[in-house]
Amino acid sequence: MTSASDKAVRPYVAEHADEFFAELNEWLRIPSISSDPASAPEVRRSAEWLAAKLREIGFPTVEIWETAGGKGLPTVFAEWPSGDDDAPTVAVYGHHDVQPVTPLDLWDTPPFEPTVKGDRLYARGAADDKGQLAFHLLGLRAHLAVTGRSAPAVNLKIIAEGEEESGSPNFRALLEDKRDRVKADVVVVSDTGMWDRETPSTCTGMRGMITGQADLSGPANDVHSGSFGGAIPNPLTELVRLMGRVHDDDKRVVIPGFYDGVVELTDTDREMFAKLPFDEQAWLGNAKSAATAGEAGFTTLERVWARPTFELNGFWGGHTGPGHKTIVPAEAHAKISMRLVAGQAPLDVAKKFEDWFFANIPAGLTGGLHWESDGVKPCMTPLDHPAVQAITRSMGKAFGELDDPREVLFTREGGSGPEADLQEVVEAPVVFLGVSLPSDGWHSPNESVTIPLLLKGAEAAAYLWSDLAEQR
Amino acid sequence: MTSASDKAVRPYVAEHADEFFAELNEWLRIPSISSDPASAPEVRRSAEWLAAKLREIGFPTVEIWETAGGKGLPTVFAEWPSGDDDAPTVAVYGHHDVQPVTPLDLWDTPPFEPTVKGDRLYARGAADDKGQLAFHLLGLRAHLAVTGRSAPAVNLKIIAEGEEESGSPNFRALLEDKRDRVKADVVVVSDTGMWDRETPSTCTGMRGMITGQADLSGPANDVHSGSFGGAIPNPLTELVRLMGRVHDDDKRVVIPGFYDGVVELTDTDREMFAKLPFDEQAWLGNAKSAATAGEAGFTTLERVWARPTFELNGFWGGHTGPGHKTIVPAEAHAKISMRLVAGQAPLDVAKKFEDWFFANIPAGLTGGLHWESDGVKPCMTPLDHPAVQAITRSMGKAFGELDDPREVLFTREGGSGPEADLQEVVEAPVVFLGVSLPSDGWHSPNESVTIPLLLKGAEAAAYLWSDLAEQR
Incomplete structure (x- = not known):
């Protein structure tokens, strides 16, 4: 026109x-x-x-x-x-x-x-x-x-x-x-x-986003790993195990319902993305990364623009200074974020993560979960x-x-x-x-x-x- | 006599x-x-x-x-x-x-x-x-x-x-x-x-012991998770995934050869341990823990006294302060210890962990491993x-x-x-x-x-x- x-x-x-x-x-x-x-x-x-x-x-x-x-x-x-x-x-x-x-x-x-x-x-x-x-x-x-x-x-x-x-x-x-x-x-x-x-x-x-913090607590204070290690649940090990299971080997998120409603890329979307003169080496230079990696079956641009993610942005627990402390730490913490795409609602995905997280906490540990805000759609x-x-x-x-x-x-x-x-x-x-x-x-x-x-x-x-x- | x-x-x-x-x-x-x-x-x-x-x-x-x-x-x-x-x-x-x-x-x-x-x-x-x-x-x-x-x-x-x-x-x-x-x-x-x-x-x-630190490095500095998240390997996520895989669901250590040479408990050993008036509630009180947990098939005393363990004593990476930073962090670190039992040698087990660790680092990330000492036999x-x-x-x-x-x-x-x-x-x-x-x-x-x-x-x-x- x-x-x-x-x-x-x-x-x-x-x-x-x-x-x-x-x-x-x-x-x-x-x-x-x-x-x-x-x-x-x-x-x-x-x-x-x-x-x-x-x-x-x-x-x-x-x-x-x-x-x-x-x-x-x-x-x-x-x-x-x-x-x-x-x-x-x-x-x-x-x-x-x-x-x-x-x-x-x-x-x-x-x-x-x-x-x-x-x-x-x-x-x-x-x-x-x-x-x-x-x-x-x-x-x-x-x-x-x-x-x-x-x-x-x-x-x-x-x-x-x-x-x-x-x-x-x-x-x-x-x-x-x-x-x-x-x-x-x-x-x-x-x-x-x-x-x-x-x-x-x-x-x-x-993409939308929701950010939060997941916590696990175990013994009331750090205890000696010689006396108790291997016989009580270690909240750090267990938070690592839990967060380490969020992705399968194809780097898909295993949280039930995570992909519900996701607007999939159309053939046209993928063709149009593919037309862009994408220089992977230059992109990696900006990413300061030695390699690409992500959800199987998608290109780098598709992963960044059109696929939801679960990301660990921070993690801490136990002794983090110089030297070593042989402890079973009292607690562990993960800063998490999920990037979302059309068809996903931040609070809905948060609820799904929450259900999965609390359902998977090992006996003897206490979990906490806190969202920074209602997220961005x-x-x-x-x-x-x-x-x-x-x-x-x-x-x-x-x-x-x-x-x-x-x-x-x-x-x-x-x-x-x-x-x-x-x-x-x-x-x-x-x-x-x-x-x-x-x-x-x-x-x-x-x-x-x-x-x-x-x-x-x-x-x-x-x-x-x-x-x-x-x-x- | x-x-x-x-x-x-x-x-x-x-x-x-x-x-x-x-x-x-x-x-x-x-x-x-x-x-x-x-x-x-x-x-x-x-x-x-x-x-x-x-x-x-x-x-x-x-x-x-x-x-x-x-x-x-x-x-x-x-x-x-x-x-x-x-x-x-x-x-x-x-x-x-x-x-x-x-x-x-x-x-x-x-x-x-x-x-x-x-x-x-x-x-x-x-x-x-x-x-x-x-x-x-x-x-x-x-x-x-x-x-x-x-x-x-x-x-x-x-x-x-x-x-x-x-x-x-x-x-x-x-x-x-x-x-x-x-x-x-x-x-x-x-x-x-x-x-x-x-x-x-x-x-x-x-038990013997060897303690050390495992590191993964990714992007040269923290990068924006909106721009790059889901498309480059996140060293924090990957260290969590790797450390989260050390134990199987029976809480046995999956590192190949980890149990090689372990002197197993004899029936007499187990009978003698079982004779001790063990008060699990009192023990849990000392452990400050709400539950016992550990390698399947062993009692609490057997786990603590006669079984080798892999324990996370500390972990850190990315943003660990108040609020949130939506980053793919540049690096992640784990303080690890392994308790060893008769038949295991600290440096031998360390070598087995090392082989497993370096063999499992995802492309695009760099690993580091440092043992605090030659360990205790x-x-x-x-x-x-x-x-x-x-x-x-x-x-x-x-x-x-x-x-x-x-x-x-x-x-x-x-x-x-x-x-x-x-x-x-x-x-x-x-x-x-x-x-x-x-x-x-x-x-x-x-x-x-x-x-x-x-x-x-x-x-x-x-x-x-x-x-x-x-x-x-």
Whole structure:
């Protein structure tokens, strides 16, 4: 679906690029580090900057939403009705807070002094996530200009969180509180990236997660292994035995019901993943690992993106210092996490683990299990969903030509984020429009973004609003 | 084998009891704490006290042997040839150093001020081990007096160590250095105890041990479990899986060859263990455990005394603090120990574990294995060995009547000690003559010993020298 107006998008974006970067640099100079309480006023200044900018563009409603917790790290919300009766409603999600910048001496240029080198813009937040929220400002201006509309073709909402880099502790509650305001037909998340510079792609899902701690207690205190070893249950040995049995030899999780409901990969999913130019050696380099390993029957990308896991993140018990103590220790502890995929619910999987764990504790030992939280839900939008199709069409045009669009491939994220909350509370599918690259250095010193890719992002956003409006 | 002179032993011991305790109290007043460098002069004073006493009794050769390490914690050696051509040679082993006494405020009476309450003598070292070495002084005097001999009926050697409570770090080297001097036909260890006050018993073996640390390394540093979890080997999960497979469901160790050569319990061994009035609830109380557990087909005592074990004494890897880190950790570590029984050699079992460990490390991980030392050998003397028979006859007479001896039962020790070095370097079977009780509070505040039992020990020693001489 290509609108007649589409051909004016690229020239508009090119013409307004300097203006756009001047604007973005203003924003990047605000050190909106949400995890540093001393920076809370800067997070507020960042929110106010964005609110003012959204008003300037024309949003009739722009609000600064305080969150629970009283940390003063507000979310910016803006809303602009299309005016067309049957226009779909789109909510764009991003965040305006940034990661800390320590250690400062590893930065080649000051993190809050945006600096251009070649075709890259260096600054904290350039890629994660101010740069990617900002391209929507340019994209929307282009959309309005080329269509001659006084309002966007879709009912547009902007949700710019201020606590994402602090783990979004209050985001879910905020969404629930503002459920009626954030309602949309589709959520466009601009807080991820593409496969590589030559491979435009869109993310179609993220894994969920639940984390917790499993404990076993045995003797009331450490006892002598010469006197008692081999004749009483050793809680350390038994926790090791139990956790060591979670996977079978195919590295499948044996907890009954663990895979219940898992949305299996389709042939198309697997074909699309296989199209990505995956360099196993480079991937292993990032993983700092000498080999891949995982559930039998799946590729590395499939394992990371589309399969649930059980992982030990920590373990301790007994004597862990220098030398040796010949004891049967009193207790042992395991930090566990389970990554989840579409079709799994964190608390449901937690319950299944719990049943299995308590059913398998040897006589004479006492078990404990504690979940850190209710977990993070997985999210996924199928490849054939109209919104995913609209994203790939828009990116295809931005990265190719209107009459010769580039193929856009599909990725997922192995990690977990607030996207599932968006999907659930907003009651809409989540799609991803991001142009950052894995090499952009998120959370690291010398974070940067590729200047031409930000412009591609703006272009894709401009196409997207027309495309989604035409789908109605 | 009862000598005509035996009937004079009990009256002699009774007559000289006061004298004996006055002597012992002198020794107990010397705070010979070997682990406290400041107490080294007291350990030397204790050695000199014993040396003087041995000379006074009549030992023609009494030497103070310095040990390696230069800590000034000497061993006392004494030797008294029988004069009879074919007399057997007996070496008595004990130690004259004691444990520390902190926390002092838990002592009801000063630890180095021997105090009698009822039929108990309270002092550090009363049971472990000055009291039990001292009863040999009285026993030998009785033996000489009743037999009218000017030298014992056996060639008698005394080896009184000064570093036992510091882990005997130089004892093996000392024995090897003095190999020709310590040679004997039998070693009598007086540094253990009996089952309970009503159940005279002798120990017939101790488990050996080897301790070490097993490590697995994976990614060069902790990596994100969202990005890499489930697709690279997790060294923590894999060490847990590996260590969790060491035992089968019958709690037998699966390491190939682990049980090779193990001297199995005879029917008589099992019958004799079963005769001991074992109170499982009381034992569990000491073990601070809610249940027994161990290798299928064996009782608790058999498991602790006569079966080898593999035990996890410590384990750590990944995030072990508060909260959660979703990582694939870089490494994991296990502190392991194996208790060994007669027929097993520490370094041989270590090698078998090593082969199994390295053969089972998953691709992409690196293993490490480090043994703390060459380990401690197990020792065991069969029930039907003439020296064991002589011990039970002598104790039977001491605890019963000459014409109606008490039955003496058999125990072993689950722990590990220098006894195997004695067995090996001295090239002689080791037997145990001890009268301490489990309730004597070794290493604890308010250590004490049962006064009448020390006299039984002296009596048994007096019978023993005649008995062993008659066996020739």
